[in-house]
Amino acid sequence: MENVYYLDNAAATRLDEQVLEVMKPLYFDRYSVATSEFGYSLGVEAKEALDDARTRLAKALGANSQEFIFTSGSAESSNLALKGVAKALGAKKGKHLIVSKIEDFPVLYSARTLEKEGFTVDYLDVDGEGLVDLEKLQALIKPETILVSVQHGNQEIGTLQDINAIGKICHDQGVLFHTDATHTFMRVPLDVNAIAVDLITVSAHTLHGPKGIGGLYVKKGTALAKIMDGGFQEFDLRGGMDNIPGAVGFAKAAELVTADENIRLAAMRDHIITMVSEQIPDVILNGHPRQRTPQNANITFHYVEGESITLHLDMYGIAVSTGSACFSRSLEASHVIAAIGGDHERAHGSIRMTVGRFNTMEEVVFVVETLKKVVENLRKISPLGKE
Amino acid sequence: MENVYYLDNAAATRLDEQVLEVMKPLYFDRYSVATSEFGYSLGVEAKEALDDARTRLAKALGANSQEFIFTSGSAESSNLALKGVAKALGAKKGKHLIVSKIEDFPVLYSARTLEKEGFTVDYLDVDGEGLVDLEKLQALIKPETILVSVQHGNQEIGTLQDINAIGKICHDQGVLFHTDATHTFMRVPLDVNAIAVDLITVSAHTLHGPKGIGGLYVKKGTALAKIMDGGFQEFDLRGGMDNIPGAVGFAKAAELVTADENIRLAAMRDHIITMVSEQIPDVILNGHPRQRTPQNANITFHYVEGESITLHLDMYGIAVSTGSACFSRSLEASHVIAAIGGDHERAHGSIRMTVGRFNTMEEVVFVVETLKKVVENLRKISPLGKE
Numbered sequence: 001m002e003n004v005y006y007l008d009n010a011a012a013t014r015l016d017e018q019v020l021e022v023m024k025p026l027y028f029d030r031y032s033v034a035t036s037e038f039g040y041s042l043g044v045e046a047k048e049a050l051d052d053a054r055t056r057l058a059k060a061l062g063a064n065s066q067e068f069i070f071t072s073g074s075a076e077s078s079n080l081a082l083k084g085v086a087k088a089l090g091a092k093k094g095k096h097l098i099v100s101k102i103e104d105f106p107v108l109y110s111a112r113t114l115e116k117e118g119f120t121v122d123y124l125d126v127d128g129e130g131l132v133d134l135e136k137l138q139a140l141i142k143p144e145t146i147l148v149s150v151q152h153g154n155q156e157i158g159t160l161q162d163i164n165a166i167g168k169i170c171h172d173q174g175v176l177f178h179t180d181a182t183h184t185f186m187r188v189p190l191d192v193n194a195i196a197v198d199l200i201t202v203s204a205h206t207l208h209g210p211k212g213i214g215g216l217y218v219k220k221g222t223a224l225a226k227i228m229d230g231g232f233q234e235f236d237l238r239g240g241m242d243n244i245p246g247a248v249g250f251a252k253a254a255e256l257v258t259a260d261e262n263i264r265l266a267a268m269r270d271h272i273i274t275m276v277s278e279q280i281p282d283v284i285l286n287g288h289p290r291q292r293t294p295q296n297a298n299i300t301f302h303y304v305e306g307e308s309i310t311l312h313l314d315m316y317g318i319a320v321s322t323g324s325a326c327f328s329r330s331l332e333a334s335h336v337i338a339a340i341g342g343d344h345e346r347a348h349g350s351i352r353m354t355v356g357r358f359n360t361m362e363e364v365v366f367v368v369e370t371l372k373k374v375v376e377n378l379r380k381i382s383p384l385g386k387e
Numbered sequence: 388m389e390n391v392y393y394l395d396n397a398a399a400t401r402l403d404e405q406v407l408e409v410m411k412p413l414y415f416d417r418y419s420v421a422t423s424e425f426g427y428s429l430g431v432e433a434k435e436a437l438d439d440a441r442t443r444l445a446k447a448l449g450a451n452s453q454e455f456i457f458t459s460g461s462a463e464s465s466n467l468a469l470k471g472v473a474k475a476l477g478a479k480k481g482k483h484l485i486v487s488k489i490e491d492f493p494v495l496y497s498a499r500t501l502e503k504e505g506f507t508v509d510y511l512d513v514d515g516e517g518l519v520d521l522e523k524l525q526a527l528i529k530p531e532t533i534l535v536s537v538q539h540g541n542q543e544i545g546t547l548q549d550i551n552a553i554g555k556i557c558h559d560q561g562v563l564f565h566t567d568a569t570h571t572f573m574r575v576p577l578d579v580n581a582i583a584v585d586l587i588t589v590s591a592h593t594l595h596g597p598k599g600i601g602g603l604y605v606k607k608g609t610a611l612a613k614i615m616d617g618g619f620q621e622f623d624l625r626g627g628m629d630n631i632p633g634a635v636g637f638a639k640a641a642e643l644v645t646a647d648e649n650i651r652l653a654a655m656r657d658h659i660i661t662m663v664s665e666q667i668p669d670v671i672l673n674g675h676p677r678q679r680t681p682q683n684a685n686i687t688f689h690y691v692e693g694e695s696i697t698l699h700l701d702m703y704g705i706a707v708s709t710g711s712a713c714f715s716r717s718l719e720a721s722h723v724i725a726a727i728g729g730d731h732e733r734a735h736g737s738i739r740m741t742v743g744r745f746n747t748m749e750e751v752v753f754v755v756e757t758l759k760k761v762v763e764n765l766r767k768i769s770p771l772g773k774e
Contacts, residue, residue: 006419006429015414015632027402027597032393032706042393042706072459072599075617075627105626109616205628210414212459212599212630227614229496230462239492240462241592243599245402319419319429 008321011356016208026245053251062191069234073214074182074203078106087225094144101339130159153184157287158296167196186257209253213246266294395708398743403595413632440638449578456621460601461590465493474612481531488726517546540571544674545683554583573644596640600633653681
């Protein structure tokens with residue numbers, strides 16, 4: 001199909017050519033395995049490339065090199081954060097965790113797995129705009145609470161949490177705090193020296209970097225047990241062959257993001273939100289009107305199915321999403337929309353539009369114009385008419 | 388450094404240009420997230436690319452498409468095989484596993500982790516050439532045995548196990564059989580219709596494919612629980628963003644391996660083994676003289692440290708390894724050499740040389756000539772003199 005406009009979460013997954021360029025020498029020339037100072041010089045070079053990528057990514061968070069480990073992606077990072085803390089502290093301190101109701105699946109289902117293994121989990125409510133209730137969080141913390149996991153920015157509705165306040169509440173009570181920053185890393189400022197946070201999930205695939213590589217910030221001294229057994233890689237926190245091309249590509253991808261680019265993304269997002277709100281009747285913006293990731297717009301169109309909009313936009317070469325990427329093969333309603341108080345109809349009529357580096361304002365204008373036509377036509381034939 | 392000859396395990400990790408070529412369209416054009424038939428058409432195309440790669444890799448093992456799942460690499464595959472079976476059958480059938488003593492670290496340490504969680508594990512002995520004792524295996528199986536894990540080919544000494552016989556013993560007693568085929572997939576015939584096997588670990592990184600992608604064959608009906616929580620990807624056996632470029636690259640990498648290439652690798656291996664054995668005194672071939680992977684030669688040079696050989700070969704631009712890739716940052720003696728009856732000296736004097744597609748016979752001839760010089764010189768100054 002010619003002229004495809006990706007405005008779904010895939011927009012951020014298009015690899016940047018500059019990222020591939022820095023990966024190539026690691027693929028074709030310096031393809032060694034990272035070895036110690038006892039190995040041959042190419043192994044040392046490989047290790048230096050890996051550690052250099054680590055240092056640069058750690059620095060992007062204000063962290064030290066020893067506080068950043070590579071994983072296979074954000075799913076593994078969040079699994080490690082939750083299960084690794086549970087394994088390290090479950091017997092010593094307690095078996096209670098708190099996660100928000102709108103976490104992405106790796107956090108949410110890791111929590112459910114831990115419940116099956118004897119842990120108890122409280123699922124923290126959010127308000128109508130997706131913000132967690134800080135007073136409730138405070139009230140839920142118990143002496144046996146070992147971890148609070150609240151995401152930085154939401155995967156579907158883009159709401160940014162006040163992780164500064166959340167982290168303070170956790171640390172005041174001696175509880176570890178993990179945040180999933182998959183959708184905010186490099187897009188929204190995040191400095192470990194400014195906020196009280198112990199574990200941060202990040203990923204390359206949301207930043208025009210390669211798939212299959214992610215990272216976890218682990219604050220020095222954090223109790224964390226390994227969940228992927230193998231060799232002694234990643235400060236003995238993750239076994240498995242080092243993915244050095246991936247690591248180097250990830251570091252480059254992070255560095256290619258600029259403040260100007262984030263402003264440009266936010267301008268496209270704002271165009272979508274403003275024009276749709278003004279020009280299409282009976283819509284709701286999902287998520288917070290101001291505290292949201294620069295790349296995300298999520299809108300419910302009443303009286304139509306999101307799936308129908310998706311299919312009709314597709315005929316115009318526009319790719320948007322309903323619900324989360326994880327809903328592949330499922331028509332289940334979004335747990336995020338449900339948590340912000342949306343009913344079945346609101347969940348099913350919601351469309352997420354996400355912009356990335358390779359989108360243009362011209363595309364966004366076309367998308368809004370097309371949306372107007374599509375929604376108008378669908379409403380004419382919709383069985384979900386106004387009552 | 389100019390003219391580097393990789394003869395260590397990294398030899399197999401150099402990406403093939405043809406692999407990158409098939410990955411590029413998935414990086415730059417069809418970079419969508421795999422969605423269901425309810426999504427937009429690009430998502431469907433992405434899912435088709437993923438499933439096509441899956442089908443081709445499954446077929447390479449004689450399996451059906453539904454029996455092959457993608458993971459982040461062989462470490463994750465083996466973690467999933469052992470821990471996933473333990474989770475699925477631990478409470479139902481029993482808490483006993485059997486693994487060989489010379490397994491690679493993902494299997495070995497997954498077994499140790501399971502021991503800490505209340506499982507019992509028997510570590511199966513091997514003979515002087517690295518072959519497991521089939522009678523002992525038979526004797527160790529108990530009603531509560533849920534899994535036997537014996538690798539196909541060894542990571543250090545290259546010994547090929549008789550997985551046909553091992554599988555039969557397991558299946559005769561109703562026990563699941565997992566084999567780690569990281570170092571044999573596409574190099575040594577392996578057909579799930581010819582052997583009794585339930586789970587097979589494979590990886591792209593040993594076949595000039597990309598790092599960060601691996602696979603697990605899961606025979607239809609095998610009891611296996613998910614260990615990586617997230618979405619419902621990979622038949623709900625592994626959560627996490629699909630790595631479609633990686634999957635497509637993996638399938639291509641597997642297909643680029645030919646029978647002729649494997650004969651060529653075996654010829655280079657045989658040159659190393661024959662010439663070193665004939666021309667350098669006091670050496671031992673580690674592993675089986677005939678039943679071994681085509682790419683692997685592992686030789687102990689008495690009276691010298693393997694680390695010294697490595698460092699001296701490095702000055703000639705030759706990269707070889709001591710021990711396993713997993714030993715990064717460790718001078719610990721190899722558990723494989725120990726298991727085949729080698730003492731400390733034998734383990735520390737052992738050098739693994741592994742050949743790949745991009746090595747030539749000319750290189751191998753140079754390496755053997757250099758080895759002769761280096762070993763002779765080192766022996767002159769060695770404190771480990773003959774007694």
